[in-house]
Amino acid sequence: MRSKFILFVLLIIAIVVLACLMGPLIFNSYQNQKQESQLNITSNITQYREDNFTVRLSDMNGNPISNEQIHIVMLNESKSFEYTAVTDSNGVASLNLEDKEFGKYTFNCTFNGNGQFKPTNTIQRIDLVQKVITAPDYVEVNATLNSSYAGNDSYSEYIDTGSYENVSQGSFNYISV
Structure with missing residues (x-):
């Protein structure tokens, strides 16, 4: 009877040791099953x-991954800004740049994974x-003259946009070329 008990205890110890050794292997194989x-x-x-800064999250086949948080860190020479954006149905997360300072930035984007x-x-x-807007070679000027001498005449002319300034005189606005 005593030998059966010792054999039973040794069997339990062997199962526990085997479970301890196999546990990490089983856990790692689960982790490796993630895509x-x-x-x-x-x-x-x-x-x-x-503009909006945009980043796209997808699987290795290009299929979008939606409703996931993307952590975005914007770094310039002196500051760091952290944001979180959520991917839409196309896997795209965006960050509005409207209130950001001009400059050179490094964008570090991270998806922390999921199940x-x-x-x-x-x-x-x-x-x-800063967006630079260039004027065309010529601008059409439309104005209505409203004076007791000119009546209510309307005119349209083209002016060269090389250099001009607005000049006001009385109720008239002129563009001086």
Whole structure:
């Protein structure tokens, strides 16, 4: 009877040791079952304040991953700004740049993973610049003259936009070329 008890205890110890040794292998195989994900910055490397910075989260086949948080860190020479954006049905998360300062930034974007997908991140340098609007060669000027001498005449003419300024005189507005 005593030998059966010792044999039973040894069997229990062997099962416990085997479980301790196999546990990490089972856990790692579970982790390896998670799918790879990819995070791609879809914004141009030059952005304007009117733009949105965008990044797309997808699986390795390009299928979007929606409703996931993307952590975005914007770094410039002196400051760091942290944001969180959520991917839409197309896997796209966006950050409005309207209130950001002009300058050169490094965008570090991270998806921390979930129960189905592994974490991933991406980094890109982006210049946030002021949009420059250039005038066409000629601008059409429409004005209504309203004076006792001119009556209610309306005129339209083209002026060269090389250099001009607005000049007001009485109830008239002129463009001086």
